[in-house]
Every structure is written in C-alpha cells, then in structure tokens.
Amino acid sequence: MRNPQLNAHGELIHLLSIEGLPQPVLTHILDTASSFVSVSDRDVKKVPLLRGKSVFNLFFENSTRTRTTFEIAAKRLSADVINLDIARSSTAKGESLLDTLANLSAMHADMFVVRHSESGAPYLIAQHTAPHVHVVNAGDGRHAHPTQGLLDMYTIRHYKGDFTRLSVAIVGDIVHSRVARSDIHALTTLGVPDIRAVGPRTLVPGDLAGMGVRVCHTLEEGLRDVDVVITLRLQNERMSGALLPSAGEYYKHWGLTRERLALARPDAIVMHPGPINRGVEIASDVADGTTSVILPQVTFGIAVRMAVMSILAGNEA
C-alpha cells in the first residue's frame, strides 16, 4: 500500500506522522521553514501563499496553544481560518464524524488541522476525505505530533547543524508521549546516531529499544555528553493509575536541574515542547537558562507550520 501521506510523485499531501516520511521530505520542510522564519521577523508578517484557501481547525481534543500556533501560521499565509467548536457541532446532533467532514469538504475546505484523543483519527480522516483536502495531524492520542517533531528538528539543526554527529537525550514520560514518538522517528530518519530514551522503567519500558533508541534508566547514563536534552512534560492528565508517587518525587529523581545538566556537553541545548511544569520535570533556572531554547522552539514552530501548510497546498493528490 502506498504511503497515504504522499502522492504518486512522492510529494507530501497529508502530514499524519513522521514515521514513514523519507529524509528528503523532512529536509524540504525544514528548508522551507527557514524562509518563513524571516517572514515572521519582517514588519509585515504576511505572505499571500494561501490567499483564498480555507483552513479548518478541528480540535476534538482541546488545546488552545497548539490551535493558536496553527491559526497564526495560516493567517500569516493569508488563509481564511475557521475554528470549529467541534464539541458543540453537528456531531453533537448525532451526525457521524465522516458526514461532518464530508460536509466541510463540500464547502470547499482546503485543509483540516486535526487534534484528536484517539490515535489514528487523522489517518481515518485523510482516508475518507475528498482529494482536494489536505490533513495535518496536530496530535493524535499517544501516537504522533509531527509538527512538534519537525519544529524540534528545526531547532536542533539551527543550533547544532549536522544531525549525523549528534547525541540526543529525550527525558521523561516517553511511553505516554506522542512528542517523543515523533522526535524519535525524525531523529532516526535524519541520521542521528545516538538517541537515548531516559526515565524510570514505568515511563521508559525496555521494549522502546525496538525503535532504535538506547534506553537509559539513570540520568548519569542518559545525559552523559549529549548535545541536546529534550525534556518532556509530565503528562499528569494522561496517566491512568499511580505510575508515579508524586510530582515532587519525580523532580527529586528525574527533574532536570543545573547539576544534572552538567553531565551533558557544556554547549548542550535544553528543549521542551511546553507547557512546562517548573519544578517538576525541569528546574526554573534551567528553563530560563542560557542554554534553554524553549522559546525559540515556539518561534520556529510557527515557521515550520507555515512550511507544512504551504507545501501541502502546493501538492495535488
């Protein structure tokens, strides 16, 4: 079966997951994003690339922050953006999801930005939608968050250049994290030789090694001489049952403090997908420190989303 994200020419028509995307596609997105970083610096932060296009934000799972980044990205491309309050919409009147989407397609929608608590929902949508509609996964269950993965790669490339000589540690609640999953696929595809999944056994099970990462159950092993530390948000709201004693307990053992960060290379950058829990997965002085690139991640995130949307809009199914 053909990759549902690519057309017959191998061009991106949906962004559903980083898994399965060839390296040139990822690199093309990052290169395109470079040009949009300068757009956001200009006095008039607007380009007409999506003028007259209709972008629908379909957030079945609420996330004001991520929705906002897509809304800004689309508006800076001059698209018309429609935020659907999906919880109050026709699905509430008993209409099926696919009927709702067929209706939006019939309104000549050009793009669906989808967040959903069920893994795979954006795939289902891409599969059933009309050919003129492009689907962007803005996070599905524990599965994938590809634009976050891409903006993380943009950030790493911006600060560290060549991927093929890097050591990258991903620290924390990896098992519940779609960000970690997308990062691991992206880092692998881009040729990073040393990827470490770091955390307690409950959050970093040994079978993760199957994804091509080194599983580390101590910070000493996990952070030693890495170039990049990606700290994950402790997903309290996603955990079922008591996998962890408490936030305080977690910080004591796994929080990224200045002392622990000293294990990494002196020029190691610190990343986090946000929103951060200060004093839980990361110490405040590390989050605000000179090697933290957490806010640049946000800035690059707009450019990466502009890149994804403009590339998709240019390719025909």
Add this chain to the structure above:
Amino acid sequence: MRNPQLNAHGELIHLLSIEGLPQPVLTHILDTASSFVSVSDRDVKKVPLLRGKSVFNLFFENSTRTRTTFEIAAKRLSADVINLDIARSSTAKGESLLDTLANLSAMHADMFVVRHSESGAPYLIAQHTAPHVHVVNAGDGRHAHPTQGLLDMYTIRHYKGDFTRLSVAIVGDIVHSRVARSDIHALTTLGVPDIRAVGPRTLVPGDLAGMGVRVCHTLEEGLRDVDVVITLRLQNERMSGALLPSAGEYYKHWGLTRERLALARPDAIVMHPGPINRGVEIASDVADGTTSVILPQVTFGIAVRMAVMSILAGNEA
C-alpha cells in the same frame, strides 16, 4: 404596509423569509449564486465585494454548521466576520436585545446574520435596527430558513432546469420544519405545479393544504413519479411530547429506502438539509447513492449565501 424585506425600489434589503418575495428577486439571487459557484472552484476563492464590511454572526440558537457556512461565505467575499458568543454577552448582564443590537449598529456593523429559537425574531431586529444594517435570517423557530430554501431551489434548478414542469415531494416532519416552510414558499413562487407534503398525520396535518401543497399520508401517493425528493431531518430535539413511537418505527414506515425511492422518476434527485440521521429518515445507501445531491446542496449553499450577502450589501434602505 411595505414588505420589510424590500426598499422603495423593490430591492432586497433584508432576507427574512421567502414568503412575500417576488419571483424576480428569487431568480436574481439564484443567477447571482451561479457566478459564485465558479469562485469557489478557483484557486483563489476570494472576491473583494464585501471588503471592509463587518458581518456579525448572532446565533442565539447554536448551530455550528450553519454559522460556518455564513462565515465562509462572508470571508470569501472579503468581509470581516465577528462571531458573537451571544449567550455570554451583554444580554447576560441584563441588557436588552435591542440595546445590544443598537450598540453593534453604532460600531458600524453592516450585516447581522441571525438565528433564533423564536419565530419572528429577525423581523423584530430588522424593524428596529439602523438603516445601514442588513439582516439575514439564518433560521427562526419553526418559521423560516430562507437561505436553505434558496439553496434548495438552486440545487433543483441546477439538476432539473425549468421549475414549471416539476413534481417535488417534501417528506417527513413538515410541521416542525422551517426548511419545509421556506421550500414550499419558494417552490410556489417559482411556479412548481406539483408540490407534495408527505408524512404521517401527526407531522403533516391536513391544513397544510392551505399553503398550496398536496398533502399525502402515504409514500405511495407522495413519491409517485416525482422529480425531486426533499427528505427532512427528524427534529427530535424540536418535538414536544410523543408524536412518534421511535426513530426505528419512523424508519420502518417513512424512511427513504431504495425500494421506496423507486416510486419516483428514475432520474429523481434526493435532497436533505442535513445533518442526516442515517437509518431514520433516510437509508445510508440512498444518502450516498448516485441520485443523492446532498453534498452538492452544501456546496451551492456557500454560493447562495455569498449571493444573498453581496446583493444586500449593494442595496440601500
């Protein structure tokens, strides 16, 4: 008293109801919509006709779908669209509806798109609003849903051409349906000689005949040789008391199945205002079948709303 929808030159200044609109006004809307159908097909789906105009969506009764169609239509005309969360607004602080509207008028609003659970509310608003504001009824109580009626007419004309030789069946919960009421007025005005209101006695009372329709209490009589079948949504949420045994029972007696559709002309089109209840008022294979034009209705709906808005904006009270 002059028709509140027309100015002294007989031009449309508000769209409140199809009842009372002369045939040339309806035909002008449909003709204008034709040009907008092609706009939606273009790569840049935007025309500057409402540039700088402020369109307010005032949905006192929630309807994400209908609001979205007006929002898209207005944005494709380059208007600024403001969605008022009317339930949380000043009316909640004890301000009267008319004071709220006077305030919006004072902000130089150009158009109010109004949905309200009370029949007649858009009339009241049109009556009291400043002369520079145009009012569009997006559905009021059981009274009228004129843009739905117009898009239905557009769809029928698109597929069937000449209205004056057609048989049209409207099937289902007619007594609670503002769509049915608007359709009947439009079909009558446009010269359709055979309009049938089809359904059980509880939902299609005999006195409907006063509107110029043939009342049919059997599908055999109602669907025989018609060119168009308009199926209505079973308005569960609108029914007070137990007029119907159950959705299953309704489907058994009145649901539009393939067998029943065979009573109509072989080229009869099947319409529905949406959202559809599959397996209640319509069978899935009919809704998705080759003669179903339910999704084209949605597409034409955008063009019809663009036509209404641009015509109103061009006419002075």
Add this chain to the structure above:
Amino acid sequence: MRNPQLNAHGELIHLLSIEGLPQPVLTHILDTASSFVSVSDRDVKKVPLLRGKSVFNLFFENSTRTRTTFEIAAKRLSADVINLDIARSSTAKGESLLDTLANLSAMHADMFVVRHSESGAPYLIAQHTAPHVHVVNAGDGRHAHPTQGLLDMYTIRHYKGDFTRLSVAIVGDIVHSRVARSDIHALTTLGVPDIRAVGPRTLVPGDLAGMGVRVCHTLEEGLRDVDVVITLRLQNERMSGALLPSAGEYYKHWGLTRERLALARPDAIVMHPGPINRGVEIASDVADGTTSVILPQVTFGIAVRMAVMSILAGNEA
C-alpha cells in the same frame, strides 16, 4: 522610575492607565481618532496600518462587548486578530501566566489587549513581556479602563469643544468604577476645571476629593449647571455586601430622570459607558433622549481604539 507606558522619547508604547500620561499624548490620541471616525463612515472601512500584525485578545475577565470593539478596531486596521479562550488555555494546565505570555511573544505577537479582574495585571504583563509587544489595558479590576476614558474624552470634545471651560458630573457607583477613575484622570489632565463625583456616601466616599474632584452627595449640588453628565453602570456584580438597598431604591434616589437632568445646562449631554440598566441608573427616556450621546460613544470608541493601536504599533520600545 520611567513611566512604563512611554519610551525614552516620551512616545506611547503601552496604554495601561490614563494616570501619568501627559496632556499632549492624550490630545494626540484624540486627534488621531478623528481621522479614523471618517474611515468608519467610508464604504470600505479598512486601512492597512496594522497589516501583518498579530493582535491577541487576552480576556481573563469575560466581556463580549469590549472584546468585540477591539476586534473590530484591529480588523479595520487590517491586523490578524486571535481571540484566546484564556480560561481553557495552558494556564488551565498549570502553566504560569508569564510563561503563557512568553510563549505568545515567541510567536511574534505584536499586541496584547488585556482585561483582568486584578488591578495592575496589565502592568505586570507589560513589565515582563518582550520589547516588541505592546500592551493595551482593556479594564483591570477597579483600577483603570483607559480606552473608555479616552472615548469619553473624544465624545466630550466632539460635542463641547474646549475642555477648559466645562463642568462635568460623574454620577453613581464611583468607588467600584474603573471607568470613573480613568475619566477623572483624563478630565484633570485635559484641564477641566469643575469635575464632580456624585452619589451616596457608600459609593462616593469623601476621600475621593484627593483626586481633584468635588464630592457631591446630592443630585441638586452634583448636576447644577453642568455641561456633561456621565452616568455609571450600577455594578451589581462587583459589589460585596449590601451597600445598597435595591435597584429600585437606587433609582428612586439617584436614577437620572428627565426632571433631575433639568438641573444641568439645557444643552448638557448625557453619557454612559454601557451596558445600561434602564430604570436603575438612568431613565429610559433620558437614555433615548435627544441629549443622550450613548450610541455616539460606541461609534467613537472604535475610532479611539484604532487610534491607540496604530499609535502603539508605530512606536518602538
């Protein structure tokens, strides 16, 4: 310490309070607003001054009406407007307010329009935000509502001309009113010689005299020969405890009726920040009377907000 609202050249970079703003800054805003009043009268009510700028509405305290005026003003300046549903956003996930704002800044926000129930919140935000972000206070606690104050000044100047010969009465719940506070600072700065704070002792305490107003505990004294009457909304929702017997009791003693208005000059204008409580602080026939300028206030409010935003956007921190 430098005024946080002004840059080193004395230009406005945030609008947080009228208190402390020099008279030429106020006059410049009013003069700029004049040009925008004519924009709103034009057929195309749009100027490209904020094209490509991103304006964020951050309403921690809900106010559909005020948010709408800022949204309209920003859109007429061609800005991209993002309404953040701040109650559902990351702050709900435990992120601190300052972290949320740092994230929005990193998205290259240009302006934050802030309403907050805590006095001083916009100051805190202006203090901590990135230099490229301008902050507009859209009402904070009981402290200030500077754009309301400015639109009141615009209205007074429009109808009465020279500030330096006027008598202005502010009537009602002054102690809870940020509008009154902003009006008093503006009137003082613009040289109004006779400002009266009128109301019962519970709502107009004697120590208000320290602000340079004459405290009047009778309407006879308060309204006698004034040129302008600013009636305040009875802030039921803001009162703690039983400072007042009832709305009816208030109207009986302090409501602005036609008889009481006769105490003022014959050409005195009647103002109110809205939404009005008819029959509480103002009689219906006064609110709708020939000397009422309540709706012109709303119209001028859009122009004043356009003026503030365009001035801020033109000045660098």
